[in-house]
Amino acid sequence: MSAPRPAAPAAPPAFASVFGLLGPHLQELDQYLHSQLTAFEPEVRNMVDYCIDTTGKRIRPTLVFLSGWRGPGVVQPELVRAAAVVELVHLATLVHDDIMDGAEVRRSRRTAAREYGATAAVLLGDALFAHALNLTTQFPTTEVCSAVSESMRRVCAGEIMQTLRRGSTNVTRADYQRIIDLKTAELFRVSCFLGTKLAGFAPGYVDAVSRFGRHLGIAYQIYDDLADFFGEEKRVGKTLGTDLASGKLTLPLFLLMERLPASGREEVLAEIRGQRPVQSALHIQQMRDLDIFNAVAEAVMAEVGAAATALQAWPGEAPTPLLLGLGEVLRGQVAALRPAV
Amino acid sequence: MSAPRPAAPAAPPAFASVFGLLGPHLQELDQYLHSQLTAFEPEVRNMVDYCIDTTGKRIRPTLVFLSGWRGPGVVQPELVRAAAVVELVHLATLVHDDIMDGAEVRRSRRTAAREYGATAAVLLGDALFAHALNLTTQFPTTEVCSAVSESMRRVCAGEIMQTLRRGSTNVTRADYQRIIDLKTAELFRVSCFLGTKLAGFAPGYVDAVSRFGRHLGIAYQIYDDLADFFGEEKRVGKTLGTDLASGKLTLPLFLLMERLPASGREEVLAEIRGQRPVQSALHIQQMRDLDIFNAVAEAVMAEVGAAATALQAWPGEAPTPLLLGLGEVLRGQVAALRPAV
Numbered sequence: 021m022s023a024p025r026p027a028a029p030a031a032p033p034a035f036a037s038v039f040g041l042l043g044p045h046l047q048e049l050d051q052y053l054h055s056q057l058t059a060f061e062p063e064v065r066n067m068v069d070y071c072i073d074t075t076g077k078r079i080r081p082t083l084v085f086l087s088g089w090r091g092p093g094v095v096q097p098e099l100v101r102a103a104a105v106v107e108l109v110h111l112a113t114l115v116h117d118d119i120m121d122g123a124e125v126r127r128s129r130r131t132a133a134r135e136y137g138a139t140a141a142v143l144l145g146d147a148l149f150a151h152a153l154n155l156t157t158q159f160p161t162t163e164v165c166s167a168v169s170e171s172m173r174r175v176c177a178g179e180i181m182q183t184l185r186r187g188s189t190n191v192t193r194a195d196y197q198r199i200i201d202l203k204t205a206e207l208f209r210v211s212c213f214l215g216t217k218l219a220g221f222a223p224g225y226v227d228a229v230s231r232f233g234r235h236l237g238i239a240y241q242i243y244d245d246l247a248d249f250f251g252e253e254k255r256v257g258k259t260l261g262t263d264l265a266s267g268k269l270t271l272p273l274f275l276l277m278e279r280l281p282a283s284g285r286e287e288v289l290a291e292i293r294g295q296r297p298v299q300s301a302l303h304i305q306q307m308r309d310l311d312i313f314n315a316v317a318e319a320v321m322a323e324v325g326a327a328a329t330a331l332q333a334w335p336g337e338a339p340t341p342l343l344l345g346l347g348e349v350l351r352g353q354v355a356a357l358r359p360a361v
Numbered sequence: 362m363s364a365p366r367p368a369a370p371a372a373p374p375a376f377a378s379v380f381g382l383l384g385p386h387l388q389e390l391d392q393y394l395h396s397q398l399t400a401f402e403p404e405v406r407n408m409v410d411y412c413i414d415t416t417g418k419r420i421r422p423t424l425v426f427l428s429g430w431r432g433p434g435v436v437q438p439e440l441v442r443a444a445a446v447v448e449l450v451h452l453a454t455l456v457h458d459d460i461m462d463g464a465e466v467r468r469s470r471r472t473a474a475r476e477y478g479a480t481a482a483v484l485l486g487d488a489l490f491a492h493a494l495n496l497t498t499q500f501p502t503t504e505v506c507s508a509v510s511e512s513m514r515r516v517c518a519g520e521i522m523q524t525l526r527r528g529s530t531n532v533t534r535a536d537y538q539r540i541i542d543l544k545t546a547e548l549f550r551v552s553c554f555l556g557t558k559l560a561g562f563a564p565g566y567v568d569a570v571s572r573f574g575r576h577l578g579i580a581y582q583i584y585d586d587l588a589d590f591f592g593e594e595k596r597v598g599k600t601l602g603t604d605l606a607s608g609k610l611t612l613p614l615f616l617l618m619e620r621l622p623a624s625g626r627e628e629v630l631a632e633i634r635g636q637r638p639v640q641s642a643l644h645i646q647q648m649r650d651l652d653i654f655n656a657v658a659e660a661v662m663a664e665v666g667a668a669a670t671a672l673q674a675w676p677g678e679a680p681t682p683l684l685l686g687l688g689e690v691l692r693g694q695v696a697a698l699r700p701a702v
Binding site: 063147174 | 402488522
């Protein structure tokens with residue numbers, strides 16, 4: 021998803037209609053996040069500041085704000101706080117991810133791991149987690165803390181599974197589904213849950229929006245995995261084929277292997293296992309030849325469709341059209357990746 | 362502090378009187394911790410089990426149980442849950458510490474980092490943190506979650522400071538005090554707070570016991586730093602002088618440098634900075650010659666004394682004699698380290 025700022029001229033209309041609304045919300049979020057620095061011990065504030073001050077896409081806060089949408093006007097402080105919580109949890113996972121991936125750069129800045137060392141980055145991520153959960157205790161009941169801490173545990177479980185399967189070819193498509201459901205869809209789901217719940221919507225709608233969030237999260241992760249092979253390197257901001265290079269089996273690779281002859285399949289598997297050098301360019305070409313783009317894009321669209329279906333019974337609630345618009349934005353982003361024939 | 366089991370014959374009397382009481386509590390704690398496995402995703406349960414199943418000293422749970430002591434009899438479920446929370450937070454920090462230290466063995470077993478890889482261990486620690494905080498939401502109010510998440514943030518901040526100062530000689534004794542106050546005393550303090558608070562003691566006593574816990578934590582960390590130079594390698598379970606070898610300035614080293622001539626001081630500083638090979642045996646001998654043991658032991662005793670003073674106004678409350686007994690156990694352990702002349 022693109023950066024949640026007032027739309028640039030070239031953006032598709034859905035983008036403007038959905039994100040143009042959130043300018044004040046995202047501004048308040050940024051102010052709120054920065055105001056949290058003083059909650060940290062003075063000795064670590066500059067490090068926390070470094071992590072917060074990203075040009076991130078703020079997707080999860082966007083989900084909180086849209087899911088709790090009651091119309092333009094005042095920005096509800098509860099939603100700002102919940103948005104800060106999910107963003108801090110997300111930023112903490114990024115800090116830890118970058119250590120593990122040995123990543124040096126994220127969004128054109130050095131990663132925290134590169135800037136402060138892996139050891140300090142582990143602890144910095146922990147401190148961000150801790151503060152995110154501390155913020156949840158400012159809500160009147162334990163419900164927010166309970167939902168967020170459970171999500172966090174599930175996100176970690178998903179990432180553990182992914183980590184343990186790196187370089188292994190003993191991974192099924194069901195494993196892949198389970199992993200992205202936990203590592204990505206879970207935080208999307210809880211963002212939607214918190215938004216609608218805190219805005220006081222009916223329990224049935226809270227459930228529906230949570231299901232929407234889960235499917236959108238799955239769709240988003242599949243899109244992200246597709247972009248790893250079909251993105252423009254400059255826009256994606258990283259080398260294509262990094263998943264393959266790091267021994268990670270994602271949907272484009274599963275589908276490629278289904279369509280390759282046995283010998284080609286064996287080559288991919290051997291690369292995943294690190295038994296032979298990775299030939300990203302070859303496999304990207306094979307994916308083009310075997311129409312893998314469309315097969316993966318269909319999987320994204322199916323999940324966007326399932327997300328929309330979750331909201332079908334609730335056309336009249338204020339968040340519904342905005343959330344559906346978000347699904348359309350994602351469809352548009354997938355379409356924009358389509359290789360020229 | 363020694364393992365909280367019914368006293369072995371050679372143990373000092375305070376040991377038996379304090380820990381003999383907690384057999385049922387610690388048994389219930391172990392059962393409770395193991396019952397938590399099912400809360401984790403099936404795919405990661407064996408890893409969580411591996412972390413929980415330690416022969417750890419359970420010091421923080423002991424503090425919870427003693428601070429909430431109302432007499433022998435029923436074990437309060439709230440205290441068991443709180444004890445599990447602080448122990449899980451502690452275990453999570455150990456999992457992360459062992460990654461950062463590159464430790465291969467802890468308590469005669471391979472560390473989680475060694476067993477599952479550093480990447481999975483980062484995530485596993487995160488999942489343990491998340492579940493610890495999730496358990497706090499089973500209390501009726503957000504108070505426990507708030508206290509624990511704030512402590513966790515402070516512990517991390519202390520560990521970050523320690524990490525960033527490794528190999529640096531630009532560290533003062535005030536920095537050292539601040540670091541141990543955060544990284545160790547904080548979790549001791551919150552354990553005591555939770556015990557008395559959940560057992561329903563008066564606010565003044567809750568404050569007093571919390572102060573006791575903080576001072577005991579400082580004392581315990583100084584004792585631990587002393588044991589790094591004066592322990593028996595077999596009992597401590599690690600090579601002596603590891604703090605120096607890892608570039609960490611602790612109280613025994615500060616005091617040694619105060620008493621060494623300038624040239625000797627420069628040698629120690631150069632070793633801390635990694636500019637020359639570490640001469641642990643030499644410095645341990647210097648510490649013996651310059652009576653550093655007694656100077657550090659006095660610092661421990663002073664903190665144990667401050668801990669006792671915090672309880673002075675509350676002699677009649679049931680936890681008071683037990684907590685004072687715990688202080689005596691620590692004094693005894695320090696005395697047991699005293700080198701034969």
